[in-house]
Amino acid sequence: MPAIESFYDVIRRQGITRRSFTKFCSLTAASLGFGPVAASKMAYALETNPRVPVIWMHGLECTCCSESFIRSAHPLAKDVVLSMISLDYDDTIMAAAGHQAEAILEETKEKYKGKYILAVEGNPPLNEGGMFCIDGGKPFVEKLKWMAEDAMAIIAWGACASWGCVQAAAPNPTKATPIDKVIKDKPIIKVPGCPPIAEVMTGVVTYITTFGRLPELDRQGRPKMFYSQRIHDKCYRRPHFDAGQFVEEWDDESARKGHCLYKMGCKGPTTYNACSTVRWNGGVSFPIQSGHGCIGCSEEGFWDKGPFYKRLSNIRQFGVEKNADEIGMAAAGVVGAAVATHAAVTAVKRVVTKRETEKL
Amino acid sequence: MVDGIQVAGVSDAHGARAVERQTVYVYEAPVRVWHWVNALCITVLFVTGYFIASPLPSVPGEASNSFLMGNIRFAHFAAGQVLAAFYLLRIYWIFAGNAHGRQIFYLPFWSRDYWAGVAHEAAWYLFLAKAPKKYVGHNPLAQLIMFSTFTVPLIFMIVTGFALYSEGEGIDSWQHKAFGWVFLIWPNSQEVHTLHHLGMWVLVTFAIIHIYAAVREDIMSRQSIISSMISGERIFKDEAAD
Ligand code: HEM
Numbered sequence: 026m027p028a029i030e031s032f033y034d035v036i037r038r039q040g041i042t043r044r045s046f047t048k049f050c051s052l053t054a055a056s057l058g059f060g061p062v063a064a065s066k067m068a069y070a071l072e073t074n075p076r077v078p079v080i081w082m083h084g085l086e087c088t089c090c091s092e093s094f095i096r097s098a099h100p101l102a103k104d105v106v107l108s109m110i111s112l113d114y115d116d117t118i119m120a121a122a123g124h125q126a127e128a129i130l131e132e133t134k135e136k137y138k139g140k141y142i143l144a145v146e147g148n149p150p151l152n153e154g155g156m157f158c159i160d161g162g163k164p165f166v167e168k169l170k171w172m173a174e175d176a177m178a179i180i181a182w183g184a185c186a187s188w189g190c191v192q193a194a195a196p197n198p199t200k201a202t203p204i205d206k207v208i209k210d211k212p213i214i215k216v217p218g219c220p221p222i223a224e225v226m227t228g229v230v231t232y233i234t235t236f237g238r239l240p241e242l243d244r245q246g247r248p249k250m251f252y253s254q255r256i257h258d259k260c261y262r263r264p265h266f267d268a269g270q271f272v273e274e275w276d277d278e279s280a281r282k283g284h285c286l287y288k289m290g291c292k293g294p295t296t297y298n299a300c301s302t303v304r305w306n307g308g309v310s311f312p313i314q315s316g317h318g319c320i321g322c323s324e325e326g327f328w329d330k331g332p333f334y335k336r337l338s339n340i341r342q343f344g345v346e347k348n349a350d351e352i353g354m355a356a357a358g359v360v361g362a363a364v365a366t367h368a369a370v371t372a373v374k375r376v377v378t379k380r381e382t383e384k385l
Numbered sequence: 386m387v388d389g390i391q392v393a394g395v396s397d398a399h400g401a402r403a404v405e406r407q408t409v410y411v412y413e414a415p416v417r418v419w420h421w422v423n424a425l426c427i428t429v430l431f432v433t434g435y436f437i438a439s440p441l442p443s444v445p446g447e448a449s450n451s452f453l454m455g456n457i458r459f460a461h462f463a464a465g466q467v468l469a470a471f472y473l474l475r476i477y478w479i480f481a482g483n484a485h486g487r488q489i490f491y492l493p494f495w496s497r498d499y500w501a502g503v504a505h506e507a508a509w510y511l512f513l514a515k516a517p518k519k520y521v522g523h524n525p526l527a528q529l530i531m532f533s534t535f536t537v538p539l540i541f542m543i544v545t546g547f548a549l550y551s552e553g554e555g556i557d558s559w560q561h562k563a564f565g566w567v568f569l570i571w572p573n574s575q576e577v578h579t580l581h582h583l584g585m586w587v588l589v590t591f592a593i594i595h596i597y598a599a600v601r602e603d604i605m606s607r608q609s610i611i612s613s614m615i616s617g618e619r620i621f622k623d624e625a626a627d
């Protein structure tokens with residue numbers, strides 16, 4: 026046995042067969058969009074590289090990310106990754122509790138300085154010195170900063186850690202704040218979604234722990250392999266969109282025929298996620314396939330960009346909730362009426378002035 | 386000649402002193418061509434943009450028989466790109482053209498005379514002044530309105546339009562490289578849609594005021610207006626100094 030154990034050592038110790046291990050490598054390589062050669066590269070890396078510890082922390086959240094994660098489609102992926110993860114720290118699903126659990130954090134911080142991954146589910150509220158989320162006797166924001174100090178990189182799970190999510194909805198009383206606004210000096214990968222898709226989560230964890238670096242990110246810090254296209258770009262209802270065939274009522278003919286949900290408020294055209302390709306629950310379906318529009322759960326501020334069932338978002342800045350057309354038409358209407366009045370006054374004035382000049 | 390300045394006894398660009406009417410060459414050909422191409426593109430963009438956000442009633446039959454939404458979007462993107470190309474041309478003409486070609490791209494913000502001119506023109510529109518002053522280029526009020534509700538909003542529309550367009554083209558496209566930064570300001574493209582949509586209404590409002598003012602000025606003011614944007618020549622209707 027090498028002095029520092031590899032993933033493979035751990036996996037075998039957990040009673041997973043070599044056969045399952047190679048299957049896992051091929052499946053994951055495929056889901057990350059790599060060719061077959063990558064599978065053996067992955068296997069080699071997992072066998073030889075030292076294991077990368079993952080610490081999983083929870084701030085203000087609903088645990089839907091964890092729920093999604095443990096339902097990963099390929100059971101082996103789940104088993105393997107979960108055995109890798111739970112080894113270190115995840116207060117929701119780990120066996121240890123209390124001081125024993127907190128001790129693991131100290132230990133990891135010391136022993137794996139600059140080498141561990143900090144996965145954060147949820148976000149810290151900043152108002153009142155962080156008092157709205159207390160974890161292990163201190164404000165979560167302090168614990169987060171403390172663990173982030175020595176981390177190699179941070180995974181921001183879900184809409185909460187990436188964007189704030191519903192706890193940050195206007196007027197955001199607790200000042201719930203996404204991770205990248207609190208931690209500025211570490212590489213952060215955002216994996217948004219409410220929750221993110223299980224296979225996307227295991228894919229990201231496996232990539233980072235295998236290769237020891239973050240995958241390629243887009244400008245907003247999301248992994249390109251899962252978030253570079255919109256739901257709309259790969260939606261199977263797209264031909265109906267292009268044809269102009271829309272559901273107009275939930276129970277109309279078009280709804281039965283499976284036409285495009287654009288007019289019912291589908292946010293697929295503005296949402297970057299892998300739902301229309303990877304789908305949910307082991308590839309069984311995804312919201313649009315079951316007849317409901319996308320609500321844009323992986324997008325910044327989706328909770329304040331409602332209504333979910335209308336194409337145009339409400340704009341609150343004007344005091345009343347109105348959409349762009351209502352505001353625009355009102356403005357154009359007022360200006361139009363003013364112009365008409367102005368034209369009328371001009372005409373009257375012209376006649377009057379003419380008479381006056383004639384009199385002279 | 387500095388634009389916005391009132392003229393007395395001017396001769397036109399060809400040096401000919403008009404006897405009865407003062408005329409002056411104001412809008413050069415590229416500005417005039419740009420104006421009408423721009424007006425046409427914007428009209429197409431208004432109509433198609435509106436129907437992108439609120440599509441027409443559902444088309445019956447097979448999806449393969451229709452490409453209605455696709456065509457509407459195509460017309461929007463085509464008009465948008467023509468508009469952008471001509472806008473670049475127009476910007477080039479700021480430097481290559483005459484002084485009047487520059488007027489809608491800046492405000493003489495620190496000039497007292499300018500704001501006095503705006504006030505006088507506003508008074509004329511509020512029926513408080515007896516007569517407007519004579520201007521070779523745009524009058525100061527027109528310049529203010531054009532700059533703030535046309536020139537700047539149109540840049541905004543082109544930038545947000547191309548950013549939205551880059552989403553369909555993909556993150557490796559030149560559009561995304563050039564305009565993807567818009568999503569750093571507004572990470573959710575739904576927000577960009579909303580702002581792009583509001584921008585349309587700013588321009589619609591501008592168009593209403595602009596067309597009304599052009600027609601009204603043509604009748605009421607002391608210089609030619611609509612024909613100036615066709616022939617380029619400004620004709621003054623009287624000989625008075627201002
Ligand atoms: C005067 C200029 C323009 C006007 C009035 C205008 C108007 C609109 C409107 C009202 C929408 C619908 C927004 C919504 O979803 O609520 C829209 C969408 C869009 N516009 Fe424009 N637009 C203009 C210029 C441009 C330009 C220059 C481009 C660049 C090519 C462009 C590209 C787009 C794109 C890509 C969309 C989204 C289409 C979709 O979601 O299917 N627009 N525009």
Ligand code: HEM
Pocket residue numbers: 416420423424425427428485486488489522523524527531535588591592595596599610611612613614
């Ligand atoms: C029937 C429609 C239109 C008519 C009759 C018209 C007429 C005119 C006239 C007469 C001028 C010159 C004003 C002056 O001499 O001070 C002008 C300038 C201008 N118009 Fe229009 N216009 C029309 C539509 C539009 C539209 C739809 C737009 C864009 C929304 C537009 C944008 C402009 C701009 C930006 C200028 C200033 C040009 C410059 O100085 O470079 N026009 N228009």
Ligand code: SF4
Pocket residue numbers: 256257258260261262263264266284285286287291292293294313318319
């Ligand atoms: S259902 Fe939604 S994502 Fe699918 S084509 Fe229609 S608008 Fe796009």
Ligand code: SF4
Pocket residue numbers: 218219256296297298300311312313318319320321322323
């Ligand atoms: S379809 Fe849209 S709302 Fe539904 S899970 Fe996917 S990204 Fe979220």
